[in-house]
Amino acid sequence: IAGITQAPTSQILAAGRRMTLRCTQDMRHNAMYWYRQDLGLGLRLIHYSNTAGTTGKGEVPDGYSVSRANTDDFPLTLASAVPSQTSVYFCASAIQATGANVLTFGAGSRLTVL
Amino acid sequence: QKEVEQNSGPLSVPEGAIASLNCTYSDRGSQSFFWYRQYSGKSPELIMSIYSNGDKEDGRFTAQLNKASQYVSLLIRDSQPSDSATYLCAVSRNTPLVFGKGTRLSVIA
Numbered sequence: 001i002a003g004i005t006q007a008p009t010s011q012i013l014a015a016g017r018r019m020t021l022r023c024t025q026d027m028r029h030n031a032m033y034w035y036r037q038d039l040g041l042g043l044r045l046i047h048y049s050n051t052a053g054t055t056g057k058g059e060v061p062d063g064y065s066v067s068r069a070n071t072d073d074f075p076l077t078l079a080s081a082v083p084s085q086t087s088v089y090f091c092a093s094a095i096q097a098t099g100a101n102v103l104t105f106g107a108g109s110r111l112t113v114l
Numbered sequence: 115q116k117e118v119e120q121n122s123g124p125l126s127v128p129e130g131a132i133a134s135l136n137c138t139y140s141d142r143g144s145q146s147f148f149w150y151r152q153y154s155g156k157s158p159e160l161i162m163s164i165y166s167n168g169d170k171e172d173g174r175f176t177a178q179l180n181k182a183s184q185y186v187s188l189l190i191r192d193s194q195p196s197d198s199a200t201y202l203c204a205v206s207r208n209t210p211l212v213f214g215k216g217t218r219l220s221v222i223a
Contacts, residue, residue, distance in 0.1 A: 033210055040122075042215035043158070043202065058210060090157055102148070103204075103211060105157040 003027065004106035006091050012112045013081055021076040021109045023091030031094040032074040033103070034058075034066060036087040043090065049074055081113040117141075118205050120214035129223050133190040137203030137214055140184070147179055148211065149188045150202040158202055162188060193221045 007022045025032065034046040035058075045058030049068040063085060065077045074093075078085055089109045094101040117140040127133045135149075146165055150158035162177040164170045164186065170177045176189040186205075190197055198221045203214040 035213075040215065043213040045210050045212075048210045102160050102163060103158075105159070108157050 004091055004093055004104060006089075006106035006109050008109060009107070010110040010112075012114065015080075015082055015113055017081050019078045019081055019111070021078075021089055021091075021111070023074045023076070023106060024072050025074075025091075025093045025104075025106075026072065027093060027095075027104065028071060029093035029095050029104070030071070031096060031101070032068065033092045033094075034064070034074070034076045035090045035092065036060065037090060037108075038087050046076065046089075078111075081111075083113045085111065086113045087111060118203055118212050118214035120201075120203050120217045122215060123218040124220050125217055126220045126222055127193050129193060129195060129221055131193050133193045133197065133219055133221070135188040135190075135201050135203075135217050135219065137186045137188075137205075138184055139186070139203075139205045139212075141205065141207055141212075142181075142184060143207045144181075144184075144205045145208065146206040147177070147186045148204040148206075149175075149177060149186075150204060150213075152200045152202060152216065154199075161201070190219075193219075195221050195223050197221050 004025045033048045035043045047066040049055045091106040092103040149161040152158045164177040164179045174191045178187045200216040202216045204211040
């Protein structure tokens with residue numbers, strides 16, 4: 001593993017199903033983020049974690065939950081998927097939580113909810 | 115709601131010309147400013163970061179920041195077809211980055 005790994009790369013699921021998007025980084029970055037990207041709306045922050053054991057809500061947190069049990073992993077869970085959650089999801093990390101630090105992005109997970 | 119505004123484009127420039135991408139932000143306390151490039155179907159990658167007023171140059175790229183006007187720009191000199199992508203402006207005040215919606219740049223050979 002080098003950098004950030006997201007899984008799955010792509011997924012189609014039925015509305016109402018539970019889904020977890022996985023994100024793992026091997027850079028020992030303290031801060032991790034989940035963004036969704038939709039055409040015409042840009043990148044919007046869902047949840048973030050400044051350090052292991054802490055999480056925070058971003059701009060569009062409804063319908064999503066996260067956990068940060070350790071430094072490396074930051075899974076995003078959709079408890080009951082809805083079609084409006086169809087999007088490309090990007091996990092990102094930074095060395096520290098301060099805004100001066102550069103984000104490194106994963107390759108993204110394309111999710112389609114039918 | 116902190117906002118970052120960009121012209122969505124597309125901005126079309128001929129090969130070899132200077133491309134000028136602009137961004138305004140609403141949070142006057144913002145301290146960190148970034149330009150990311152995103153190719154279609156790929157993840158964003160950092161092009162430039164700038165933290166103080168003035169210009170910062172890196173190769174063909176120059177970032178310009180004017181905090182009084184709440185304005186940050188990216189100039190791409192000698193534009194190449196490989197520069198064709200969406201450019202995302204991002205801003206932060208010791209908080210998670212807020213991104214603009216991006217400007218799509220097309221460099222015509």
